[in-house]
Amino acid sequence: MNSPQPNPLQLNSPHSNSPQSILEHTFGYTHFRGSQQEIIDTVVGGDDALVLMPTGGGKSLCYQIPALAREGCGVVISPLIALMQDQVEALRAAGVRAAFLNSSLPPEQAQQIEQALLGEQLDLLYLAPERLLQPRTLDLLHRVPLSLFAIDEAHCVSQWGHDFRADYLHLNCLHEQFPSVPRIALTATADRRTRAEITQRLDLSEARHFVSSFDRPNIRYRIAQKDNPRRQLLDFIRNGHQDHSGIVYCLSRNKVESTADWLCQQGFNALPYHAGLPADLRAEHQRRFLREDGVIVVATIAFGMGIDKPDVRFVAHLDLPKSIEAYYQETGRAGRDGDPATALLLYGLEDVVKLGQMAANSEGSEEHRRQERSRLNAMLGLCEITSCRRQALLRYFAEELPEACGNCDTCLEPPQTWDGTEATAKLLSCVYRTGQRFGASHVIDVLRGSRSEKVLKFGHDQLSTYGIGADRSTAEWRGILRQLVVRGYLEVNSEAFGALQLTEACRPLLRGEEQIELRKLPAPARRAESGASRAAADIAPEHAPLWEALRACRKQLADEKGVPPYVVFHDATLREMLAARPQTEEALLSISGVGDSKLQRFGDAFLAVLRDFPH
Incomplete structure (x- = not known):
């Protein structure tokens, strides 16, 4: 990843062109997609923007085109040094004067880039947040005209997000030191809480918000309970993704290495990637994944942020992600080109125990630990749901899909269910009778007739719902509860200590006007249909x-x-x-x-x- 950068003076600047002209002549496209043009016009006009757009939706153009259309150099803050060179190479192939400054460059090369910046011979400069915040770098930027600041992977600023980076917390200095330079913050995933924190921490209170659809219709979502996970993974790859590029996520470094070795023994070109490997080996494995066909990377979540490889045909999780945000972000690395791709998740009870312990032992505040547990419960709810997974996934991000997607396992092979109407009515009634002020554990204790100190303290042993659920185990009630949360009948109020609260959607159930089917057990793994995720149109x-x-x-x-x-x-x-x-x-x-x-x-x-x- 340390190859020399070509001299920026060798390229011609496309400044002075309109956004439409830059789109056509520099990037080779005739039409903007979705909200791209409105975002670009906002930033070109000098205003700030917060952009949420799914992976593959064209976020990069939203800051690259304004940087070329406005006078000065655009500065892009990116969290991963290893990816900057590929991003710069892609821009240079399009004729853009782009460069990066990071610790991988020898001093003389860094000096050359700095001189090009001072000579106004750069259109885009990529920096890691650590480099940007150095006094020398800030001084350098004060000496040149700047077109914009782009803060990529902006969810890194949030302690509630899944990729928290402390250096991002100090990027509010951009607003303080460069008040006239527009800023655009971009991310592929952030729930409402994370969006609010991004806005607050980056001083983007005046920014326009652009929230695109989170839907990635080309990705087929498949979730199954673990049942010999290596065999399940092998069947999945051989029967649908032979010779395809893919990513396999594991929770631990040891599992990453053992899984990569095992895949190699099965005849696949598999490479491990985690933070414990030497930096040069990680860079080499990433380079091979980007530039060779049919490479499978087995990785922890340290791999993948900002990856531009468009033809990743599958993402498989051999362990449960800790949140829906993490799951969405990681599965979103598949099918960036819009062609069919598959996301496979295998999960088991051990994942639930392990992630629950991690949440309980978190160094954060009690509120932070409650949030972690709430996010884990939402992730489990997605696994156990019997209705369309895509509808539930999008609902988590406050987006409604009117009809079932037809491209997830629960749509294609509906799971076995049972009539959960009576059990659901009991649980919802208990939430109501206890005042909608208590979390899951207490509500379940009341349902099961527990004589716990808390139940007795609040007199909940006198409620009509006390003990009416003694025929089911705590685990069963938690499974029912998770499904009701993810399907929108209940919500967890994180600002009221995780209290369960009823939603309008539950009224027909409580009145007996509606029935509900709940999942019996997670569906067993099935063999992938041959060619399920081949590139869009087969070549004749x-x-x-x-x-x-x-x-x-x-x-x-x-x-x-x-x-x-x-x-x-x-x-x-x-x-x-x-x-x-x-x-x-x-x-x-x-x-x-x-x-x-x-x-x-x-x-x-x-x-x-x-x-x-x-x-």
């Missing part, structure tokens, strides 16, 4: 020779430039070439993803291939 046999020739051309150019293949062109661009068979530079320029710079750099090579395969 008669077109396969040209498809392979285009891929070979891309691989050769990528190897010559020392960059991942997707930096040259994404698969979607190659498929459009396959369909249109352009024979001239003008026709090639009309292909989505082919901008002026890439036409100049790569056009002749691809046209030579295409001319060998006319319609």
